Amino acid sequence: MESDERPGTILSDAESWKVFERSQHGRLAICVGGEPDIYPINFLAHNGLLLLRTNPGTKLAGLTVNDKVAFEVDEVVDDEAWSVVLHGTARVIESQTEIDEADKLPLKPWIPTRKYTYVEITPNRIHGRHFELGEEPERY
Template sequence: MTAPVEMRELSEVECLDLLRTEPVGRLVFTEKALPAIRPVNYVLDGRDVIIRTSADSWASRVAGNVVAFEVDHIDNTSHTGWSVVLLGTATVITDIDTLVRVTDFRDRPWAPGHRDQYLRIQPGQLTGRRLSFTPA
């Protein structure tokens, strides 16, 4: 007999705690009037998502636009997991004090190449859901 499962909404604190557990998320934006999704490494700066990228990439076209950012973790064996979605505006970080604070050379991007531009996504909306077994 299969245990019953429940889907529950997560609090903002739970969403932020879960965002800190994964190194890769998906940035969702519009490119040439079509949806585009890019897997990216990220770090959190308070509630903000920071993405390190190259200035001549798609990232320069994202700045100033509303984007979505999604992170999840799925357990294929137990059919449980969680998903966090952040909606906000992407901006290029130019303030030197902020750049120094968010640059951690231990958290290098996985993609090859020079990554000297930083995007900040400030959440206008932060939501999450967890699918788990209900206690007996």
């Protein structure tokens, strides 16, 4: 009996990275005070790294205490969807030379705030899936 289910296709690392390159918004997962938390973030995938901007606060404090992060992006176009998760190591950019270079990139806050702290995430592992969307198959 042929199945009418379509569970999704596993993406290669390169295909997964392409989803990050064409996206601008995702979710950063970190551990803050021993508890997991998720933050919506706009970002830029650039030269094999993720860059984001933030302000001092809970998120930045969590990143400096525990530099291991996960970052997730979902994309839906018409009847297709992609979901990609990246695990990596975060680092606050402190060198003025690196800050000056980052300032030249097209990474701006989405809301009217001043975010002067850059964070770079170096990927350690990436995995993703592609889905063809559709109605649930008949149960029986």
